[in-house]
Amino acid sequence: MDIRVEVRTVSRVAYDHLYRMILAGEFLPGQWIKERQLTELLGISRTPVREALRMLEQERLVVSIPHRGFRVPIPTIKELEDFYELRAELEGMAARLAATRAAEADLSHLKSLWEAAQEGLRVGDATAMAESNDAFHHSLAQCTGNAELVSSLDRLRTGIDLYRNLSWSAQKGRPALTLEQHQRILTFVCQRNGPAAQDSARTHILDSLALAKQGLQSFHHQSGPNE
Amino acid sequence: MDIRVEVRTVSRVAYDHLYRMILAGEFLPGQWIKERQLTELLGISRTPVREALRMLEQERLVVSIPHRGFRVPIPTIKELEDFYELRAELEGMAARLAATRAAEADLSHLKSLWEAAQEGLRVGDATAMAESNDAFHHSLAQCTGNAELVSSLDRLRTGIDLYRNLSWSAQKGRPALTLEQHQRILTFVCQRNGPAAQDSARTHILDSLALAKQGLQSFHHQSGPNE
DNA sequence: ATAGGGTATTTTGTATACAATTTTGATAGA
DNA sequence: TCTATCAAAATTGTATACAAAATACCCTAT
Secondary structure, three states: OOOOOOOOOHHHHHHHHHHHHHHOOOOOOOOEEOHHHHHHHHOOOHHHHHHHHHHHHHOOOOEEEOOOEEEOOOOOHHHHHHHHHHHHHHHHHHHHHHHHHOOHHHHHHHHHHHHHHHHHHHHOOHHHHHHHHHHHHHHHHHOOOOHHHHHHHHHHHHHHHHHHOOOOOOOOOHHHHHHHHHHHHHHHHHOOOHHHHHHHHHHHHHHHHHHHHHHHHHHHHHHOOOO | OOOOOOOOOHHHHHHHHHHHHHHOOOOOOOOEEOHHHHHHHHOOOHHHHHHHHHHHHHOOOOEEEOOOEEEOOOOOHHHHHHHHHHHHHHHHHHHHHHHHHOOHHHHHHHHHHHHHHHHHHHHOOHHHHHHHHHHHHHHHHHOOOOHHHHHHHHHHHHHHHHHHOOOOOOOOOHHHHHHHHHHHHHHHHHOOOHHHHHHHHHHHHHHHHHHHHHHHHHHHHHHOOOO
């Protein structure tokens, strides 16, 4: 019997730390990440720091440039569009398959996540709503039973969220629309209507592209012609 | 002016080396990769070796297990099925978009790749044919102009090829069928018929799943219940 | 003032030494 | 013969020192 307790190496702990920090916006896109700074922050040596950064590179949260170091990437507008096009296809795939494969328990779980997001909107808790919405997408993908699809979508989603959150301006009415579209997707999934679910999911993603583009564009502008 | 010549650090060179070695089958799936062994092979120290392995992990060519090291992964049958399901969707997406977006020059390039594969079959050069076929899929994806889609598909393809090549048994008639299906896809793309192209591409991928499963299964069997 | 160049400083890249963990293999006992 | 145990060996994880490259800064010339 070989029950191996979750091994927590120093580099793995550093990875978790930095992962959260980047998603929390403590390193802005485009900012260079100095290894020395992290060794002091985490109280560890450079070796596990570099290892953690290489692991973060797998999630696309940082990008390495030889002899210059790691930075949080700033995608071009074109790259963002490509991201969204791909994500739209995969979310559509997830919704289509979920309509066929989801168990009844999965459906009620999705319903509860949707309700949690609605409650977040009602009380004005943007963070709670965003988390519930992300969980909704994640759980929807899980209904397909395809772990590879789930992790692909997770990566695309976190990569996109980084930039969507840059501009909280001009989002009037957005949250309500998102909830409406999620409900639409969920309804089709519950009706076991694969094609309709796929369509509504795809549309939902492409709808949010404009907003993300706007946030990224303003960021490009303020950062100037990037070095 | 800042023209930066392609920087080739030691770890990057090691990465390229190992990448080719793994794809060439010099490390069998499941085999543990000893760091010491690589330092001697490449004449470098452990630090860049580990860095190269972390980079290879991004391509899913190796997987890290804490305190045990890196190994070429052996997917379960279920994981292989998930891979294929995802790849089928993405190849379908690529074919659909290519039908709309491909330039005339792209189409003739695809045609020449198909002819190269056919020539490979005629003269019995399996390697040349496999390379042409991979190039066909890669170029088809490139026609979409979506770089993210291209790299996602590249990763799935190399990951899958690793195991498809394990068993060269029972492939009678396979190569000819592959060429036939590629021709079918290409025809629809040239006709600018997106939906038909998508369908034929999807079918093409799912068709090859059975073969890959067989190769992987035999490998599982000979490796026994893996540690 | 500004542009260019060269040196000092900073930062990343690599090698090596040591610590922690796992694996191996031999031995003892059932 | 098989299993359990424990020490030795092998292997990975981390820290540190040094090398190489990039950046920052000052100085000079125009």
